[in-house]
Every structure is written in structure tokens, then in C-alpha cells.
Amino acid sequence: xxxxxxxxxxxxxxxxxxxxxxxxxxxxxxxxxxxxxxxxxxxxxxxxxxxxxxxxxxxxxxxxxxxxxxxxxxxxxxxxxxxxxxxxxxxxxxxxxxxxxxxxxxxxxxxxxxxxxxxxxxxxxxxxxxxxxxxxxxxxxxxxxxxxxxxxxxxxxxxxxxxxxxxxxxxxxxxxxxxxxxxxxxxxxxxxxxx
Numbered sequence: 001x002x003x004x005x006x007x008x009x010x011x012x013x014x015x016x017x018x019x020x021x022x023x024x025x026x027x028x029x030x031x032x033x034x035x036x037x038x039x040x041x042x043x044x045x046x047x048x049x050x051x052x053x054x055x056x057x058x059x060x061x062x063x064x065x066x067x068x069x070x071x072x073x074x075x076x077x078x079x080x081x082x083x084x085x086x087x088x089x090x091x092x093x094x095x096x097x098x099x100x101x102x103x104x105x106x107x108x109x110x111x112x113x114x115x116x117x118x119x120x121x122x123x124x125x126x127x128x129x130x131x132x133x134x135x136x137x138x139x140x141x142x143x144x145x146x147x148x149x150x151x152x153x154x155x156x157x158x159x160x161x162x163x164x165x166x167x168x169x170x171x172x173x174x175x176x177x178x179x180x181x182x183x184x185x186x187x188x189x190x191x192x193x194x195x
Contacts, residue, residue: 009050009051010048010049010050010051011048011049011050011051011054012046012047012048012049013027013028013031013038013046013047013049016036016049016054019054019066019069020058020063027047027049028047030057031047031049035057036049036053036054036057037049037050037053037056037057038053051069054069055069064115064116064117065099065117074097074098074099074119074190074193075098075099075101075116075117075118075119075120076093076098076099076100076101076118076119076120076121076122076186076190077100077101077102077103077109077112077113077116077118077120077121077122078090078093078100078101078102078103078121078122079102079103079104079105079109079121079122079123079124079127080102080103080104080122080124080127080153081104081105081124081126081127082124082126083104085124086102086104089102089122089182090102092179092182092183093182093183093186095179096179096183096186096187096192096193097192097193098186098193101116101118104127105127109121109123113144113145113148114144118148119148119149119190120148120149120150120151120186120189120190121139121145121148121149121150121151122151122152122153122186123135123150123151123152123153124152124153125152125153125154125155125156126155133163133164133167136150136152136164136167136168136169137167137168139168140167140168149170149189149190150168150169150170150171151169151170151171151172151173151185151186151189152164152169152171152172152173153172153173153175154172154173154174154175155174155175161174170189171185171188171189173185
């Protein structure tokens with residue numbers, strides 16, 4: 001859900017309700033039960049919620065974090081079937097300030113896109129379930145994913161990178177690569193966190 005107000009350091013219960021897709025009275029109950037941290041304005045008693053506290057609440061309750069609150073550019077979904085490679089990518093991205101989720105198969109990635117709402121999908125071409133160009137065609141042909149940035153990882157020097165870019169990938173990175181190469185490529189595509 002997209003809010004139309006300009007983001008400040010704190011939000012009203014009504015603004016939080018829009019982000020969470022609930023009635024403002026539900027937000028007030030969360031505050032009263034101590035589930036959501038808030039403070040009251042002097043003399044008025046109106047509640048205000050710091051953005052950091054809302055983000056902490058959303059994470060704790062496994063709710064999606066609106067892009068405009070999280071910086072929008074820092075959420076990355078890594079689609080990687082090899083657990084060691086997935087962990088390495090995740091660590092590199094996390095150390096660079098990005099928020100990361102990992103899906104082991106293309107099917108799992110599709111299920112995570114709606115709930116996680118990444119700004120970028122990093123897709124290893126060796127991931128079972130979809131081939132490289134087919135995966136990009138699927139992402140570009142789907143209304144939920146057509147605007148997402150896509151970075152493909154290739155371990156085949158003979159892979160036709162131009163064909164992948166023509167199919168709709170935003171960039172391709174060739175294995176082996178160093179963490180700083182990955183972070184530079186991701187930064188080019190979606191920006192650096194906390195810019």
C-alpha cells in the first residue's frame with residue numbers, strides 16, 4: 001500500500017494504519033498493549049510513532065516494510081540454490097547495508113516477491129526450475145515483477161550476455177567475482193543504502 005504523504009521522522013496513527021492496511025483504532029490498540037512503541041504529543045495526547053519503531057514492529061510481525069520507509073532501494077531478493085553461495089551473497093550484501101532475503105528456487109522467489117517487495121532480484125542462472133532467458137522473460141511479463149531490477153549471475157563464460165540483456169536483465173555479473181564487484185553492480189542498479 002502506498003501512502004501519499006511525505007515521510008518524516010514520526011508518523012500519526014492514521015499514517016501507520018495506511019502502511020499496515022488496518023484501521024487506525026487497531027494501531028491504537030497495538031500501542032495500548034505495548035506491541036508498538038509510540039509517544040504522545042504534550043497537551044494533545046495524540047500518538048506519534050517513530051519510523052524506526054514502525055519498521056521494528058513490521059519486522060517482528062513479518063509484515064512487509066513499505067519501500068518509502070526502508071529507503072526503498074535496499075531490499076534485495078537473492079535466488080540461489082547453492083546454500084554456500086547464497087550465504088556468501090547474503091553476507092556481502094548485508095555488509096554493504098542491503099536488506100536481503102534468499103529463495104532457493106525460482107518458484108520460491110515468486111512466492112516471496114509479493115510479501116518482501118524487493119527493489120532488486122539477483123538470480124543465479126544455475127538455479128533449478130527456470131533457465132536464464134526464460135526467467136527474465138517471466139519476470140518482465142509479470143505485472144508484479146516487470147519493474148524490478150534484475151541482476152543475473154553467470155558462471156558460463158560463453159553465456160550470451162547480450163541476449164540476457166536484450167531479454168530484459170538489467171545487468172549480468174560473471175563468476176568468479178569479488179564482493180566489492182557485486183556491491184558496485186548492485187549500487188549502480190538500485191543505489192546505495194542510506195544515500
